[in-house]
Amino acid sequence: MTDALIAALRPEAGEAPESQIVAVVNHGREKPDIIPLWAGEGDLPTPDFICEAATRSLAAGETFYTYQRGIPELRAALADYYEKHFEVRMPAERFIVCGSGMQSIHMAVRMTAGTGDTIVVPSPTWPNAPASIELNGAKARTVPMTFDVSGWTLDLQAVMDACDATTKAIFVNSPSNPTGWIMPLDDMRALLDFARARGLWIIADEIYTRYVYGDMPRSLSFLDIADPEDRILYCNTFSKNWAMTGWRVGWLVIPQALGQVCENLIQYNTSGVPAFLQRACVAALSRGDDFVDFQVRRAREGRAIVCDALSASNRIELARPGGAFYAFFAVTGIDDTRGLAIRLVDEAGVGLAPGVAFGPGGERFMRLCFARHAGDLSKAMDRLTDWLNNHPA
């Protein structure tokens, strides 16, 4: 009966893959004493000043329908945020508030590709991007990156070669989840030139721009080199910078001409984001700089703890990530990363995401989120080291 019901569904829906990250989380969510480093979220709850903005709005009765594109105050605050941190002044009309960074990707995919189309995606990649593409009836054409302990490399020519007449967009996530790779400026310029020449869209997932570990206060954005009318859809979220993973609010930066299209896509999907959540996002943008700096410092410390511990093992292969907040490492002699993830939950009390979730090039790796308290991370590394010592290759 189950099979018959699923077979009666639209294939894109019935065949949508289960998130292999969520599968591990579901396996271990209720396990006592687990140190959960599987998801892309830190351990800090949302700061009080952000929660209180939502609470005040609720108490004031802001519980009615609101603007599909986002409340004017939040769109204005986003414009101010980009002026301050990206040195670019954009009109508020270029910002669209979405129900999560995920939804911003979903909308970008929806706008650009459907049945018969392809989107080119460098991999390893956050699995939700290709899954969203495929769910939409399009194909995600992955271009595997190359691993080396000195860093991950994307062959830009391979990306270009992967684009054919069916290709509508190229998905670029920099800094990358899961690898921490940051796209070099020259590659950004070359890709933009290529996209312009071919009339392709770039879907720029720039969620981790603030989490970088070199000398710059942020990684480069396509905004640094693009024109306002370029075919670029920028995806972003409040989740990572302001510890708001549970809030499900994100945003798109779009060419201004697409405002009505975005409004329509929101109208017929979730019909907008609660106004009282948006008030909290205004507080995050306007008063959250210190918190973001704190979070990035903390991630930098977490990165050192995790990467130092992993590098001390001769069974681990790892490139230190330039950005984002993940260590993406291989364990010599272990290929079944989903099995390893389940075993580490059950036997070591450490929750990691299996590399097989992240597509071609990532199969041998495990993803570990280091946006977490140093003590937890040290303990997790001890557990992991112990487990490896007890399970020799």
Next chain:
Amino acid sequence: MTDALIAALRPEAGEAPESQIVAVVNHGREKPDIIPLWAGEGDLPTPDFICEAATRSLAAGETFYTYQRGIPELRAALADYYEKHFEVRMPAERFIVCGSGMQSIHMAVRMTAGTGDTIVVPSPTWPNAPASIELNGAKARTVPMTFDVSGWTLDLQAVMDACDATTKAIFVNSPSNPTGWIMPLDDMRALLDFARARGLWIIADEIYTRYVYGDMPRSLSFLDIADPEDRILYCNTFSKNWAMTGWRVGWLVIPQALGQVCENLIQYNTSGVPAFLQRACVAALSRGDDFVDFQVRRAREGRAIVCDALSASNRIELARPGGAFYAFFAVTGIDDTRGLAIRLVDEAGVGLAPGVAFGPGGERFMRLCFARHAGDLSKAMDRLTDWLNNHPA
């Protein structure tokens, strides 16, 4: 440049229609002293006991990722709600929490139809249903209902005749937005038999089940006649019963076998509903019965005020609605209902939704939401009557 950018989009997205309800709302949203009866929402803010449940959850730090299908407490509370009000005990696994009733429809469409498929939709209908279908690449095949002052009628044979080899589902909204029509039991049985015989899905939008004005405490649901494994997807929302339009939380009731599919669809769209919003929904379900009763009594009073006033005019054609909370009426001599809606905003200070938004059969009508304070409704009816008197046919 604008046209070129939109032309570069996927056609379903670029050509998605603007909501003609929202267009009127956007026209008049900031107008002082407008009486807004255009949207499907009342004038009461969410009750304090519901808001406070969210506030407590926020203060307790429930700001992290949560279950894609909804928190267990809310799914259990939904099961209890159906047992109490629908006399049917279902396992919690049949409930999927969504980011709005709209998203529940979006998901139901997504599961059943895409490019090359059709869904049959009786009309006049809430425009977001067909728009969601078309945005998904499928066709919405409308079957116009017949108006008579004694009530709206659906020709069930016409619905069946509209189903062909491309048809995957039939969308049934009872009580209906905008007409207030309630599907008779015999028609429900006949439609279910037909759907079973043909292997079609029924998408049952039962959002207004509690808003009925006869002797029953609720309208009939397909749950009253269906089996758990029938191909029926039930769409619902917290918006109307508990004055939570601005919260964007709804739910699906599904055959249990589709749980993983729904989880996947949520994962790759919005990745779930904030846990602290779900806590509020638990409070609504478990302690909100009195408030729902109060809302329905108030709507009953509003219905009387509005329908009595409209019926007193010889220029109005109206069938008293059996359910939902809208008067859907025609003004003799006026065909351009979008123009009328704009003029009533500007010249009468009354916000109504234009019938043209609701598809075939609705073009001549205006939709008025009467879930509102009696004083406001009386004032709105005075304004409308004055305007009609000053603008003879």
